[in-house]
Amino acid sequence: TEHGFGMERAVAVFNAQTLTDYTNRNKVVILVTDGEPAPSGTGNWSSRTVKQAIEQSYILKSTHGASVYTISVMPGTDASNPTTAMDKYMDYLSSNYPNARSTAASIDNRESDGYSYYSGAADTIVNAIVPGTKVETTGSYYLTAGNLEALNRIFGEIAAQTGGASINLDTT
Numbered sequence: 001t002e003h004g005f006g007m008e009r010a011v012a013v014f015n016a017q018t019l020t021d022y023t024n025r026n027k028v029v030i031l032v033t034d035g036e037p038a039p040s041g042t043g044n045w046s047s048r049t050v051k052q053a054i055e056q057s058y059i060l061k062s063t064h065g066a067s068v069y070t071i072s073v074m075p076g077t078d079a080s081n082p083t084t085a086m087d088k089y090m091d092y093l094s095s096n097y098p099n100a101r102s103t104a105a106s107i108d109n110r111e112s113d114g115y116s117y118y119s120g121a122a123d124t125i126v127n128a129i130v131p132g133t134k135v136e137t138t139g140s141y142y143l144t145a146g147n148l149e150a151l152n153r154i155f156g157e158i159a160a161q162t163g164g165a166s167i168n169l170d171t172t
Helices: 003-015 047-062 085-093 121-127 148-161
Strands: 028-033 067-072 142-144
Touching: 003 028, 003 047, 028 047, 028 148, 047 067, 047 085, 047 121, 067 085, 067 148, 085 121, 085 142, 142 148
Parallel strands: 028 067, 067 142
Antiparallel strands: none
């Protein structure tokens, strides 16, 4: 799942804004995924994808003042207890960690040198993220949903937290 490309596209949308009141608007990015950060068809964690996603999320949070919500509908994820590599990554990607950065050497596709194809690659890749300090907030920016009802509830919670905008499964 190309999380990095999705976050890059979100940055491009914000960079293209020309509205005069843009700086006063509530800006929200929601990444919903059902898979690990891996290039299409590989099933293997990608250091490039993770670094790109983390760095683009940092730009969204720091430059554009966006709130970044991450939602996993992947089986086995748990936002309430982020101990797995996937949960930590999604937590760091979100606004729970506004200063998370990746220390990976580059965003080049490093799969060719075996970086993502050995046992424990997910943990190694996540360990290259320096999360910074977690923000203290009443809610969370990383959420998990096991079914459509939970996902709808999450969208309602995000809408309430962000000023009541209409957010649903058809929101772009």
